Amino acid sequence: MVQKQQKLVILCGAPGSGKTTVQDFLVQSGFTKVITHTTRKRRATEQDGHDYYFETATSFKSKHYLETVVYDGQAYGSSFEGLKKDLLPTGKAVIVLDTQGVKAYLEKLPAELLTVIFLKVPSKKLQKERLIARGDNLASIKQRLASKEAKRDEKLSPELESVAHVLVNQELAKTLAQVKRIVTDTPG
Numbered sequence: 001m002v003q004k005q006q007k008l009v010i011l012c013g014a015p016g017s018g019k020t021t022v023q024d025f026l027v028q029s030g031f032t033k034v035i036t037h038t039t040r041k042r043r044a045t046e047q048d049g050h051d052y053y054f055e056t057a058t059s060f061k062s063k064h065y066l067e068t069v070v071y072d073g074q075a076y077g078s079s080f081e082g083l084k085k086d087l088l089p090t091g092k093a094v095i096v097l098d099t100q101g102v103k104a105y106l107e108k109l110p111a112e113l114l115t116v117i118f119l120k121v122p123s124k125k126l127q128k129e130r131l132i133a134r135g136d137n138l139a140s141i142k143q144r145l146a147s148k149e150a151k152r153d154e155k156l157s158p159e160l161e162s163v164a165h166v167l168v169n170q171e172l173a174k175t176l177a178q179v180k181r182i183v184t185d186t187p188g
């Protein structure tokens with residue numbers, strides 16, 4: 001399915017690390033967003049078919065996935081069909097995944113297609129402040145940050161550390177400039 005010159009940027013990191021912000025930046029720079037599926041409740045700022053395909057437990061099961069995960073008690077999944085459709089028009093796509101999903105992509109897709117960027121939030125305090133600024137309520141922030149998946153995704157496993165570009169997202173303009181350099185410099 002993958003052709004020469006194609007590039008898939010994978011963004012991962014803890015909640016509030018800036019994955020969606022960087023994804024929006026890459027979309028503005030000509031990348032197509034790969035929209036994934038989830039059973040999580042839609043946030044007030046999110047739109048079905050734009051941020052996610054929001055699913056019920058039943059509709060989630062009816063799809064054909066490349067990989068699925070459970071994150072903070074909710075199902076998330078991405079499909080080969082979606083990836084193929086989103087890669088074809090521009091040859092450049094961006095997807096947001098948890099670190100378990102990143103491992104699945106590295107196993108299933110050719111390494112030369114993939115550019116993995118791991119975003120880090122500079123401190124716990126800033127992470128919470130950014131989630132509040134995003135409009136998340138305190139109860140959902142507390143639950144999310146206490147989940148084992150959010151804790152796991154605060155850092156990379158040694159296996160992913162060897163392939164990922166790690167960026168500390170302190171000042172946004174600097175982070176975006178680093179992202180731009182990475183996606184321009186990496187082959188694909």
Ligand SMILES: Nc1nc2c(ncn2[C@@H]2O[C@H](COP(=O)(O)OP(=O)(O)O)[C@@H](O)[C@H]2O)c(=O)[nH]1
Nearest residue numbers: 015016036037069071076077078096097098101
């Ligand atoms: N493996 C995998 N992870 C996904 C998929 N879609 C979203 N995620 C990840 O699921 C986690 C939770 O996403 P979300 O509920 O939007 O929370 P956020 O990280 O606070 O914005 C994040 O780490 C996303 O990267 C998917 O299709 N597959």
Ligand SMILES: Nc1ncnc2c1ncn2[C@@H]1O[C@H](COP(=O)(O)OP(=O)(O)O)[C@@H](O)[C@H]1O
Nearest residue numbers: 015016017018019020021130134169170171172
């Ligand atoms: N470098 C930054 N400085 C200040 N705020 C940021 C920065 N990067 C992202 N944000 C803000 O932090 C919040 C969380 O970012 P978001 O991209 O939604 O994170 P994620 O998708 O990783 O959960 C958003 O309100 C976003 O605008």
